[in-house]
Amino acid sequence: MEQKKVKGGALQFVLFIGVVITILLMAFLLLSHTQSLFKKKVDVYKTLVKTVNVGFLLNKEKDELNFKKYTADHGIKYTIIDSLWGVYPLKRVEAKKGKQRFRKSGLLGYYWENRPAVYLEDKNRPLVLAGDTKLVGDIFLPSRGIKRGNINGSSYNKELLVYGREYASDSVLPFMDNLLLEKLQQLALQKATLQGDFIEFEEGQKLTNSFYNPLKIISGENIELRSVSITGHIVIRASKQIVVHENAILKDVILIAPNITLNNNCHGNFQMFSNEKIKVGNNVSLNYPSSVVYVQNELKPLEPNLGIPIHIGNGTVINGSFFIDVSEKNKSDYLPEVKLIEGATLNGEIYCNGIVETWGRINGTAYVQGFVTMTGGSIYQNHLYNTEVNASNLADEFLGFSYNGNNDKRVVKWLY
Incomplete structure (x- = not known):
């Protein structure tokens, strides 16, 4: 085959x-x-x-x-x-x-679901409204309540005194967390020990530090922040003064000095801690979350000739929180710790156990011991004149301090 x-x-x-x-x-x-x-x-x-x-x-x-x-x-x-x-x-x-x-x-x-517009300590003195003043939101008032008034011939011109609900306040402000209070006082009075890497400061410096990295610290006597770009996990601390110029770029950093000055047209988002004076110029813009913290040095009581400790200029907008702590023995009934001049705006909250004078606008909440209006050579205690405090204008997403044990904690900002 x-x-x-x-x-x-x-x-x-x-x-x-x-x-x-x-x-x-x-x-x-x-x-x-x-x-x-x-x-x-x-x-x-x-x-x-x-x-x-x-x-x-x-x-x-x-x-x-x-x-x-x-x-x-x-x-x-x-x-x-x-x-x-x-x-x-x-x-x-x-x-x-x-x-x-x-x-x-x-x-x-x-987070506060029903954030009030004003919480005024009960010091047996009524709140008086004059001129073109407007209060929108819930109000916590002293036992003597609220009434119409007149300043410089200008009487209160609204139909209602409060565009919201009225409640009785206590003789003290809502309490804050003691640990936070202690930390803020230590930072402002420069009693806190900072653990981190000290670095040399140079004009025109560009520096970024992640919050996953160890803290970086810039330290000096008088620091001028001019033509710099500083971002992140960084503390800038001066033993006398810090001056921030218009061309400085600061993001998420902390400034600590007895005296801090922001020149006109500054912008950024950062936190300031002082025990003597914070002067914010005109047309400054501080984005959320920024903060202004002033803790009075008990050894240096307020003096009229030294001026107001915190002065916020015309056209300035600050988005964040103010914290002002005045020692009991140095408190005054008529010298303000904070002054917002006409055209200044705070979007957030202010907590002051002293006196606030506002000619500007507060979109949010004012927790204060008292108000004052100083004009025409006269001092009007617990008077609001040509100003507005409006809780409804504050964004629902705003997150601030914890009061009376509130523990509804949420994320303000993700870091890097």
């Missing part, structure tokens, strides 16, 4: 097809395995993200117990670091599983 020969080319073709099929099968298996690994990694990453987000807003002991159980069940290791960055709680949360990790850093604040 004659045997047929198979051509070599056909055999090679069969082998080639076999190799191709084998490679395709291996590729399919590899792709399937890769997809399975990728899905597992994505699932782990999603779990880490959820862990960090939940960890950021833990407020109650029950929440913490549930959080610990959740992380244990999923084999996640986590770290939560709480501190303060100026007036705002600073939180860092990191979650790890195997070689994967996810972390976030952010500033926190406290």
Whole structure:
């Protein structure tokens, strides 16, 4: 029987097809395995993200117990670091599983659903409105209430005294967290010990420091911030004075000095701590979240010839929080700690256990011991004249201080 020969080319073709099929099968298996690994990694990453987000807003002991159980069940290791960055709680949360990790850093604040417009301490003196004044929102008033008045021949010109509800105030302001109060006092009085890396300051300096890195500190006697760009986890501290010029770019930093001056047309977002004077020029714009903190040095009581400790200029807009702390023995019934001149605007809150004089506009809340209006050589105690305090104009997203133990903590800003 004659045997047929198979051509070599056909055999090679069969082998080639076999190799191709084998490679395709291996590729399919590899792709399937890769997809399975990728899905597992994505699932782990999603779990880490959820862990960090939940960890950021833990407020109650029950929440913490549930959080610990959740992380244990999923084999996640986590770290939560709480501190303060100026007036705002600073939180860092990191979650790890195997070689994967996810972390976030952010500033926190406290939410008030029904934020009042004014909380005025009850010092047995009524609140008097004159001229083109308007109060919008809930008001906490002394026992002697609120009434119409007249300054420089200008009587109160609105139909209602309060465009909101009226409540009785106490003889003291709503209390704040004692730990926060202590920290703010230490910073403003320069009694806080700063832990970080001290760096040389140079005019025209450009510097950025992540909040995941150790603190950087610029220190000196008199510091002029001119043609600089400074961003992030940085404290600028002077033993005498800091002056911020129009061409300085400051973002998320903290300034500490007895005297701080912002020249006209400055802009940015930062926090200021002083124990003598903060002078903010005209047409300054400070974005949220900024803050102004003044703590009076007990050894240097207020003196009329030294001027008002905090002066906010015309056309200036500050978005954030004011905190003013005056020692009991140095308080005055008529010398204001803060003056907002006509055309100045605060979008946020002011907490002052002393006296406030405002000719501008407060969109938010004023917690004060008293108001004063000084005009025509006369002093009008607990008078508001040609000004507006309007709680309804403040954005619902605004987060500020915690009062009376409020613990509704939310994220003000994510950091970097």
